Amino acid sequence: MKNQSLYIPIGLLVLASSFFGCKKDFLNQSPEANLTNSNFWKTESDLKQGVNGAYSSLRGLGTFSFWLFGEMRSDNTTFQYNAPQRGQENREQVDEFLANSANTLLQDFWRDSYTAIFRSNDVLDHVDAIPMSEAARAQATGEVKFLRAFHYFNLVRQFGGVPLRLEAIKSPADAPSKGRATVEAVYAQIIADLNDAASKLPEAASYAATEKGRVTKGSANALLGEVYMTQKKFGEALTALRKVTGYSLMPTYAGIFQVANKNNQESIFEIQYYATVGTNLSSNFMYQFAPFNSGTIVTQDPGTNLSFTSGWNTPTSDLIASYEAGDVRKDVSLAEGFTGTSGFVAVPYIKKYNQGFVQPGQTNVNFPVIRYADVMLMIAECLNEQGFVANGEAFNLLNAIRTRAGIPNKTSGNVIPALNVNTQAAFREAIYQERKVELAFENHRWFDLVRTGKALEVMNPHGQREIAKAPAQYPSGAYVLTQNKILLPIPQREVILDNLSQNPQ
Numbered sequence: 001m002k003n004q005s006l007y008i009p010i011g012l013l014v015l016a017s018s019f020f021g022c023k024k025d026f027l028n029q030s031p032e033a034n035l036t037n038s039n040f041w042k043t044e045s046d047l048k049q050g051v052n053g054a055y056s057s058l059r060g061l062g063t064f065s066f067w068l069f070g071e072m073r074s075d076n077t078t079f080q081y082n083a084p085q086r087g088q089e090n091r092e093q094v095d096e097f098l099a100n101s102a103n104t105l106l107q108d109f110w111r112d113s114y115t116a117i118f119r120s121n122d123v124l125d126h127v128d129a130i131p132m133s134e135a136a137r138a139q140a141t142g143e144v145k146f147l148r149a150f151h152y153f154n155l156v157r158q159f160g161g162v163p164l165r166l167e168a169i170k171s172p173a174d175a176p177s178k179g180r181a182t183v184e185a186v187y188a189q190i191i192a193d194l195n196d197a198a199s200k201l202p203e204a205a206s207y208a209a210t211e212k213g214r215v216t217k218g219s220a221n222a223l224l225g226e227v228y229m230t231q232k233k234f235g236e237a238l239t240a241l242r243k244v245t246g247y248s249l250m251p252t253y254a255g256i257f258q259v260a261n262k263n264n265q266e267s268i269f270e271i272q273y274y275a276t277v278g279t280n281l282s283s284n285f286m287y288q289f290a291p292f293n294s295g296t297i298v299t300q301d302p303g304t305n306l307s308f309t310s311g312w313n314t315p316t317s318d319l320i321a322s323y324e325a326g327d328v329r330k331d332v333s334l335a336e337g338f339t340g341t342s343g344f345v346a347v348p349y350i351k352k353y354n355q356g357f358v359q360p361g362q363t364n365v366n367f368p369v370i371r372y373a374d375v376m377l378m379i380a381e382c383l384n385e386q387g388f389v390a391n392g393e394a395f396n397l398l399n400a401i402r403t404r405a406g407i408p409n410k411t412s413g414n415v416i417p418a419l420n421v422n423t424q425a426a427f428r429e430a431i432y433q434e435r436k437v438e439l440a441f442e443n444h445r446w447f448d449l450v451r452t453g454k455a456l457e458v459m460n461p462h463g464q465r466e467i468a469k470a471p472a473q474y475p476s477g478a479y480v481l482t483q484n485k486i487l488l489p490i491p492q493r494e495v496i497l498d499n500l501s502q503n504p505q
Helices: 012-018 044-062 065-070 089-095 104-129 134-159 183-200 217-230 234-242 285-289 317-322 328-333 372-386 393-404 424-438 445-451 455-469 492-497
Strands: 077-079 267-271 312-315 338-340 343-345 367-371
Touching: 044 065, 044 104, 044 134, 044 267, 065 089, 065 104, 065 134, 065 312, 065 445, 077 089, 089 104, 104 134, 104 492, 134 183, 134 217, 183 217, 217 234, 217 267, 217 367, 217 372, 217 445, 234 372, 267 372, 285 312, 317 424, 317 455, 328 424, 367 372, 372 393, 372 424, 393 424, 424 445, 445 455
Parallel strands: none
Antiparallel strands: 077 312, 267 367, 338 343
């Protein structure tokens, strides 16, 4: 039977050519009419539009699926219970570990990820046949291989082994997959793609200002390092991460997220958004993350009414309590409530992406995927896993980030117990804690909990604390995480149409 959800009509890539209409050349592409896959791929300009189309898939995933499955499943965020509007239980079920294979949001995530993979594959299928310089060919290949690896990395961490599709689907006969590849095979492909991407992509500094936002050699090596860390191959991870050069910390934490500082010195990979009139390229994070009952107080946008699409990715009490006294990141990242006409309303919300709007309901805010602070913490973790060195390089990396946050250094032999880190295990916990608050709301927390083996240990007590706040609002079985539930169920549509085996739940 044809797998309709994975069959992508020929010519779909052309629709992506309008990706990111803005002032930047690589984002300023206009759609063309009456093109098909057979007559589109002719020139280097066509290929560049195809590459831009591969980037465009990130936008929709970034504004919903990535944070829903990468942050809300963790102890960092939850949702604001909306009693009058009970039509979004499928989102709540993801947070509560109650999502089953019929949940439409799983299908959306799966479909959008494979659409993105198709677009990368379509470029790879045509890149060698188009006349262009070898440097341009290498860059295009590197960009889409990075993007394909990125999407497969998200899929394998969320679903386990998934179908490996390495060529574009050209006809209905190509739609059925060969079934789920093993986890090992998926990781092998990810690593191969990232190694090839790293060998072909330019350094960040070589991009013209109009090209900033494209992935770089540093992007590929940073993601490769995280892939190896997920496999607990810390030596290989360290080798890859050491190759991430040409980046540095921003002077202030707040400065990282300001619209004026897009693609800054700390940015290694971020999803690009632009609120340009006449396009659909904007972000809307501050509206989704604002309390649904906050009116215009949080967004300051009188032209946009909040509804059931707001009140999501809400900071938890556990996260709020994780910040040390004096940590400037807390006020940049979140607010514990808002002040309305009747006084203070204690509903937390994310501030990190609240950077104003350009048009009603539309913002210019990018979403950070990999920052240099993340790389520094990964290097520190790898060094510690290879052997604890009191007050060595790993401490220097950790403390550089703490210094920017305005909090004191952690050292071995510190007279203050909370700052004394004198064993490998203690340093490991210090890194986990720092990642939790430094990278809060950037979709790292769930993956960190899983790769470190701490998901059950952290999430089950966390869930009980959430339930205790309002027991009546949670269905039976909420927040009971088992080993089987760490992986998401394969969408039932894919199980049926593509004859895929299901994950045990």
